Amino acid sequence: MSGYTRDVLFVCRQNTARSQMAEVLLNHMGGGKFHAESAGIEAGFSVNPLVVEVMWEIGIDISLRKTKSVFDLFLLNRSYNFVITVCDATSAEKCPVFPGKARRLHWSFPDPSTFEGSLEQVLEKTRGVREAIRSTIVEFITEYGGQEQRSVISALNIL
DSSP, X not given: OTTSOEEEEEEESSSSSHHHHHHHHHHHHSTTSEEEEEEESSOOSSOOHHHHHHHHTTTOXXXXXXXXXXXXXXXXXXXXXXXXXXXXXXXXXXXXXXXXXXXXXXXXXXOGGGXXXXXXXXXXXXXXXXXXXXXXXXHHHHHHSHHHHHHHHHHTTOO
């Protein structure tokens, strides 16, 4: 699989949190071997401001990002090597089938919009989701990024 860019679509319910984080983390960490996009089953109003904050904490600014609908991408005849749902199984079943031979994966992460507690408690839970997504992205890169990506991940001691 090495030598070309793998196109990846991350899908969640509204494209306001989990899929946004997964997209930017894969594009940031993927060393040019991946091109990620994200969308929601239905587009939310805006990216969750607490998600913006926890991504800023690791040096990634997503404050100007817009939410997108998966159906908009479908209508554009986009094709992907991987379509990865990052929501609960019920929402994942609503994802349309994309043209081409996309491999479908499902990574279940809690939805930050459902977190309760004080601001600090909600931020801490959102950080936990970010770190769980980051860890899963590292595993994905290691498995599908080719030998050179495994060497980069190993050299950075990310695992």
